[in-house]
Amino acid sequence: MDLTRQRAHWIDRSTVAWRFEGPVGDRRCDLVWSADAALEIIDGALSGPHETLPLRVKPGGLTSAQRRQWPHLADHAAFTVEADEETIKRALTAQVAVTARDEGGWLLVATGAQLPGVLDDVYADAVHADLGCRFHDDGGVTISVWAPTARWVALEWWATGETDPEIIAMWRDDHTGVWRVDGDWGWTGRRYRFRVEVYHPATQRIETMSVTDPYSVALTANSTHSVVANLLDPLLIPADWGTLRKPPAVSPARAQVHEVSVRDFSIYDRSVPEQKRGTFAAFATPNSTGMRHLRRLADAGVTHLHLLPAFDFATVPERRDEQQHPEGDLAALPPDAKEQQERIDAVRANDGYNWGYDPLHYSVPEGSYSTDPDGPERITEFREMVAALNGTGLRVVMDVVYNHTVAGGVNEHAVLDRIVPGYYHRLLADGRVADSTCCANTAPEHAMMGKLVVDSVLRWAIDYKVDGFRFDLMGHHPRENMVAVRTALDRLTPQRDGVDGRSILIYGEGWDFGEVGGNQRFVQASQLQLAGTGIGTFNDRLRDAVRGGQAFETNPRSQGYASGLFTDPNGDDVNGPAEHQRARLLFQQDLIKIGLTGNLSSYRFVASSGAVVTGGEFYYNGARAGYCASPGECVTYVDAHDNEILFDTLAFKLPASLPPADRARMQLLALSFTVLGQGMGFVAAGSERLRSKSLDRNSFDSGDWFNAIRWDPAEGNGFGLGLPPAWDNADKWPFAAPLLADPALIPPPEVIEWTVERYLELLRIRRDSPLFGLATAVEVQDRVSFPLSGRGETPGVITMRLTGVDDFVVIFNAAPRTVAQKLPDLRYGSFDLHPHQRASGDDHLLQSAFDQATGIFTVPPRTVAVFTGTAPRG
Template sequence: MSPTARRTRSRVAAALALIAGAAGLLAPPPQWAQAAPPGPAKAEAQWIDRDTVVWKGAERAPARLGFGDQGRSIRLAPGSLTPAERATYPHLKDFPAFLVDPRDQGLARTALRERLVATQRSADGRRATTGVQIPGVLDDLYGTAAAKTALGPVFRDGRPTLSVWAPTARTVALELDGRTVAMRRDDASGVWRVRGERDWAGKPYRYVVTVWAPIVRKTVTNRVTDPYSTALTADSGRSLVVDLADPKLAPKGWTHLKKPTAVPLRKARIQELHIRDFSVEDRTSRHPGQYLAFTESGSDGMRHLKDLARNGTSYVHLLPAFDGGTVPERRADQARPDCDLAALPADSAQQQECVGEVAARDAYNWGYDPLHYTVPEGSYASRPDGTARTLEFRRMVQGLNRTGLRAVMDVVYNHTVADGQDPRSVLDRIVPGYYQRLLDDGSVATSTCCSNTAPEHTMMGKLVVDSVVTWAKEYKVDGFRFDLMGHHPKANILAVRKALDALTPEKDGVDGTSVILYGEGWNFGEAADDARFVQATQKNMAGTGIATFSDRARDAVRGGGPFDADPRVQGFASGLYTDPNPSPANGSPQEQRARLRHYQDLIKVGLTGNLADYTFTDTTGRRVKGSQVDYNGAPAGYAADPGDALAYADAHDNETLYDTLAFKLPRHTTATDRSRMQVVALATAALSQGPALSQAGSDLLRSKSLDRNSFNSGDWFNALHWNCADGNGFGRGLPPAADNKDKWPYAKPLLADPALRPGCAAIIHTAAAYRDLLRIHATEPAFGLPTTARVQSDLSFPLSGRNETPGVITMRVGNLMVVFNATPHPQHQTVDAVAGRPYALHPVQAHGADRITATASYTRQSGTFTVPARTVAVFRHG
């Protein structure tokens, strides 16, 4: 509860009267300033539009919506949902429906600004009551007009207008300059606004919102920052009246920033990194952990990114960089571990304990804790107060673009860091019960980990679109990755696409059609299986030009799944069957062989771009489509076009690729062979059709000391090490207990083994071999086939079938033959169909850094490709 809500009734009443009088409105009745009688704890009735209420558990008998404190009510008669209502609310179709008495429809706007209770008296005289969910009726009454309204600070002729949507508020005022300024309500849209003076620019402000809050069952007065903030004071205490078009906020050259050539999504090669990880331990950076680190062209980190860009990486994907709710933004407030971490044993539990003691107060978090969606995070700025974060974020984008890389933002509109009356709750303290997705009992859904939002509601959907457009237009962001995109309606993501496509260089300074979109299309939670709307999931987004992460090949390459009790379950690139470890979880040799063959089919589907209709011969000898290959009961192939599915072998979630292989490869595997297996795994994504992503540092054998969920594990476990002399992060102690303790028995002996800490030779080899793969991908048109038909005609697996070699995949694509040899032995792959035709090892590999790969050969007479152990070799015809 906010401090304001704890004030005495008389002080609240006086403040409300003052605000209402200043606004030229009638003073509210005294009852508004008094504590209302407690309402029911649950809200099982849902007012879905002006005509209809749905009430789970009610009888099909007359009912009422009581509102206010004077016994007023809206009469409800038993009815049924229309076909349109059933389509809009499929999860409510089996609940009793009630129709609002036409004589009472005019009361809706008044009732929605009061305490609402649904009541019904049964035939035997019992009285049932429940709270009322109101998002549907708010959309019906206000959504059309509100959706057309510009919110937040909007400048015209140097004067700002501040607007906030608060249709259920009794009063809204502006707190600015130590005074309260009246705001006027537009009854058609529910938007409150005030036009300010020129001298408001740069000043801090909050909204003072008096509203019924169901979660505490009383009227409260909240002082809240602007959901449409464009700038903030430190720690998000106040919004700032800022015009993002102010020339003072534009770095030199910003207006005419020249971007790298746009790469279509189907050819994108993406490097995912965290802003703080990138530079916080880079001794060559003058701005460690900050946006400005990306402006330092001579630092080790920027030189590495430049090498990747030169060889074919096209985008850098930044983990969330909007304002978050968990990191203290002032450096003086950021706690640091009070131990000599480097002096502790490699397998000690002391590091994680020491880091954990300050985790809630340190400078580290991944950032999946949204507070203000459209303001850069202040902890990455040189100064968190004021507009430095705006200027420096733009300089970061500029620095990346000048390096040859376009910038993608990871955006998290599916949840907020808090809800209800929590001080970090912004949306829910302005329009309680609207922006968050509510379950049938009125509680907030938390399937995403936190307080879920409801982008299916008009104004939450508008916030998503408006925010993305602001980042694209005002910060020149080149792409967006949607966290848990399956919790968004497909229509919402398509609306984002449409709004971006409308941006033009002439009108907006950016070409919105070149902005790429992709996200996590996972299907789970209360929205699963299109329960509430058509979701933006893997299968539903096929054919939209918006990609979804594909977990199919990822699991086949690594082995098992991210949540296996035994982390030693092997896969294609971790030695399954061909180099088994002793774990009983892998099964018998016969079981391993069968699973490996199926994994190879999953990887083949992945190499096609996860196309549903691509046809090939699987390892059982059957002719199948990608959609007929099984992935845990779901179709492996779900894409309609190349570019619908994004390939990856590792990302920030789950163990890094190096750590996964540390668990799964036999302990005796040498550093050289670990490096080679890392390259094999990375190649399955790098040489696929469609976009591919790799976690920053995977080409340097990056480790997080076996931490599977390092979102709050601090710099010690997360920092990138660009200089191989600093190691790769392995052996920094047992990972934090909260998410890893069940794996400590497996992790402890590995971390204690010095042989698992790679030296410079292995790290340098991996980086060079990966760059060779990127260069081949970037220079060979066969890796960017534009249609399913072209993939079907130009890509095949000539040795796929019952006799395919376990641990080896041979792929023909265009004039190339690619052999993925994940086995510990050299392999000879004879393709009868090419016997007599001239092939040679691709010149990039023939003259590349990996001299073992350079020994790969081709015998023309027999059509035999010979590939060294643990090697991916690309041969070119002609």
């Protein structure tokens, strides 16, 4: 018997689901509640004043509809609750438990009850409520919060300069459970919080807590108070915001995305005024080094800039003068030293750096990214950033993290759980909050959490004109929730809402794991479940094949297609003997081919085994390699903020003796798959310029030293800044130290610029031909082929042909030697290196050639060559 756990589930107004040992027929079961949270187990008996409702066993258990809605409870016994709605609502504001007694009345079992299901049933119409701060055309203001289990809610209200709040009573709508208070536009700029009196299962007590508004639109510094603000106020709107011209919309299959952290982008950019470095305002500095580089990318064909979380998050002091800095001159320390990361460790809890995957308020820009976190600048500067990037030719994607909050319970950062305890988070079988995503997992399967996701996305789309959303750990969302987001965006029109919602991208991490894995609780928004929705997921199959190894490998020297497996072995035993390497390389080439088609489940090709298969019939780690219904549902990438950035991956895997120029060619080869494949291309910012994080595989809290983009090539690329932080990398230090100590691995400025120029050429090739962004699976099957696939294909070489108004032959050569690829069907055709590559002046690349008489394409080592022309007639 344990009232601190909630093993029963009150799933709707008439049903409790509960699993316990032994038969239930001879037991008397009750639903009990205590308005004063006075329930206790004393000497095996239930003590404390309470009310009781009898529970009757339902023969046959849950209905089929209930099992579909609650699949993880399918084997639980079901009990009928008989009570009127008023009684149920009264019980829901109390401490609720379920008990079982024997025939003599002795207490056998007692446990708390999980309430989200019954709350969604009884307060179903709350999903239509307007929450947060709303301004009305008649001059009125309404502030509302959903708190159906609260006994009392009031508004804490601060006048300018006052330290003690005024308490204003809020009135409750018993139908929806929404509390509200009405005022007028004169409230603008006032600070406020909600004072909530509510039973909290984390403490087993009635708690009175002061909480910010989960629907906040503005905040004070460090998110201590919500602020009344009208996002339509002219003082918050940049000039020409209402007539902002977006770059031309592109389909997901044509999108080319660049990912960057707001702080990484400019914190070390000396061409940005110091007070603007690391902020939204840096993007509105048009002649900075970083913005000039983004303009080059946009001109060449990058369509979207993806920002790591830029909403309000919890782990960074927002005022610059409160942020700590590591001691001493880190640049003076040896490149393989421990001291750099030790000094960063000493301040990282209070420095200015974090990726931001620790949400606090979902719909307000992050204050540390503003020049003044205590005023309206965070709103105006975010909008100015969007306008500036749009003016550069880039649409803006936001990384959103609705799958967890930074904390639950009564923690000061637990905004949602202090207002409706036990509702917004996903609970395990015993009532503990699930944390498989690293923090307190939210539950978008519950109606009001699902509503919050949709409402927040619409806020960013309409009020901030954001052009896309990347969902963190999207597989922890129900597919239904993601489809609801897509549907809500699709309804937005330029005439009514100022944006075309159909042009807004949605993609995310479709990983399948944790307490929801395998559709245990709902049909997930995971890789294998989203075909046909138009929602994209990251393709880890191609990523792993190109890089080698897997995301959480223990030996970082396991090689892949672009890191020298079989063709350029590094000598580490992890790769096995040559014959195993060859077989694995050919398998990787098949995964890459599927990825180059947009990871289509239906695409049919000849595998290296000689068998004709579809992407969906080819398996990787026990799952279908191809799973997309259309190419736009595939996000092709070889690196991102997570895990080692591409340069560092290759540093671990390539032979240590390989010079920087050849490393750059292998990096370009790896990046070429994100540009020349079907579907959405995605690249971590700086990989096109050989950016390193000094081998740090998880730099979310590693400070500016390891993360900042160094725009001046004379300062290096970030390699050799010291051993990466011990808290996530110590197991790899034996591999890392000798590499970091080798100055020959740092690319000189001319190699960095060479890589940028070659990458831009590939982007221009993609930009200028619709064949590198086909919209449908049928088009891909008809126009994309791998003519030399099969038993005789060359290890380390992939030959891809695209047919249309122009014909393309793309040859990816990962081998350290010149290769010849013979396509007899193209004898007497007319093919030459693509004009963008011919204009490069790269003598190495210009060795690529086509022989009409034989149909042989010749490509030099470690090179991707794109040929264009016409096939022979007849």
